[in-house]
Amino acid sequence: MMNETIPVQLQDTGSGVLAAADQTQTDSNGDMIHRIGYLTRSLHDNLRQLGVDKMIERVAQDIPDARDRLNYVARMTEQAAEKVLNATDIATPLQDEIATRANSFEERWKVILSNPSLKSEYDQLAQETLEFLHKTNKNSKETKDLLMEIMMAQDFQDLTGQVIKKITNLAQDLEKQLVQLLLDFSPAAKKDEDGLLNGPQIDPTKTDVVGTQEQVDDLLESLGF
Amino acid sequence: MANPNTKFLVVDDFSTMRRIVRNLLKELGYSNVEEAEDGAIALGMLKAGNFDFVVSDWNMPNMDGLTMLQKIRSDPAIAHLPVLMVTAEAKKENIIAAAQAGANGYVVKPFTAVTLDEKLNKIFEKLEKVGA
Numbered sequence: 001m002m003n004e005t006i007p008v009q010l011q012d013t014g015s016g017v018l019a020a021a022d023q024t025q026t027d028s029n030g031d032m033i034h035r036i037g038y039l040t041r042s043l044h045d046n047l048r049q050l051g052v053d054k055m056i057e058r059v060a061q062d063i064p065d066a067r068d069r070l071n072y073v074a075r076m077t078e079q080a081a082e083k084v085l086n087a088t089d090i091a092t093p094l095q096d097e098i099a100t101r102a103n104s105f106e107e108r109w110k111v112i113l114s115n116p117s118l119k120s121e122y123d124q125l126a127q128e129t130l131e132f133l134h135k136t137n138k139n140s141k142e143t144k145d146l147l148m149e150i151m152m153a154q155d156f157q158d159l160t161g162q163v164i165k166k167i168t169n170l171a172q173d174l175e176k177q178l179v180q181l182l183l184d185f186s187p188a189a190k191k192d193e194d195g196l197l198n199g200p201q202i203d204p205t206k207t208d209v210v211g212t213q214e215q216v217d218d219l220l221e222s223l224g225f
Numbered sequence: 226m227a228n229p230n231t232k233f234l235v236v237d238d239f240s241t242m243r244r245i246v247r248n249l250l251k252e253l254g255y256s257n258v259e260e261a262e263d264g265a266i267a268l269g270m271l272k273a274g275n276f277d278f279v280v281s282d283w284n285m286p287n288m289d290g291l292t293m294l295q296k297i298r299s300d301p302a303i304a305h306l307p308v309l310m311v312t313a314e315a316k317k318e319n320i321i322a323a324a325q326a327g328a329n330g331y332v333v334k335p336f337t338a339v340t341l342d343e344k345l346n347k348i349f350e351k352l353e354k355v356g357a
Contacts, residue, residue: 078240078241081241082240082241085241085244085245085248088248089248148248148252148338151245151248152245152249152337152338154241154245155241155242155245155334155335155336156335157239157241157242158237158239158241158242158313158334159313159334159335161239162284162313
């Protein structure tokens with residue numbers, strides 16, 4: 001029904017622009033407020049009928065939970081990143097030491113082997129040691145490169161952390177707006193907060209206030225009376 | 226080429242990233258590195274200590290990297306400091322804004338050790354040319 005009436009109303013305003021200009025400002029304002037009031041009431045009724053208010057309430061309750069979960073992910077990835085960085089910090093100097101010492105042994109053996117007066121069997125073993133030291137040196141350097149790569153891979157924590165922070169803020173804003181929506185559409189609940197002795201309403205346009213008997217009836221109806 | 230005693234200030238709100246940059250700088254031969262977790266803290270440290278180089282993130286609480294850069298450039302005591310932005314902000318307007326504010330270089334995260342090395346050397350080369 002709403003879908004049929006709205007385009008007609010829009011057409012009316014479109015063709016009646018000049019006529020509307022002749023109307024006094026207060027008239028059109030009153031008309032607009034009346035229409036908004038009508039739309040709000042139907043939206044309110046429809047939401048109630050669909051059980052959307054209950055859904056919004058549930059979503060608003062779920063959001064803090066989602067936020068906690070995102071915070072948990074952020075905390076866990078940070079801890080993991082810290083652990084890896086701690087490990088590479090410790091392993092890197094150990095590798096450095098192995099590489100340096102292997103290199104030094106390699107050089108010293110080379111000097112000794114250049115002396116021709118030594119036996120061939122001794123030469124053989126020395127040559128093997130030399131090869132081993134050379135390989136240790138090479139492997140240490142490769143391990144160190146890998147450690148650097150592991151360290152660099154932890155930069156994901158900064159990037160995913162920034163994304164998570166943004167989503168958390170978004171969820172927080174959404175939660176605030178939903179809670180406000182709930183308050184705006186739950187005059188009964190709001191009244192409890194303010195107490196029940198507020199006297200005559202001096203501003204009937206306030207959203208948490210009923211301004212006309214029609215609204216009183218609508219409210220009662222929405223509550224099942 | 227560059228002096229190994231060059232004193233760096235690494236500014237980032239994520240401790241993981243500060244450690245990574247610090248380790249990379251050490252690997253490149255610079256072990257004189259201090260850290261700050263936002264622009265406001267960094268600015269205080271820069272005014273107090275004799276730093277030679279700033280490597281900064283953009284998106285940080287309290288004071289972001291761009292504001293910090295603008296404040297550095299407007300303070301005659303520290304206006305000469307080279308500033309390298311290392312940030313996840315990758316829009317054209319970000320890069321233009323950083324350049325206009327007087328950044329010496331701009332590295333987009335995630336980055337590699339090679340990229341950081343290249344950008345640092347480029348800045349040092351330019352500074353040497355100006356100084357010579």
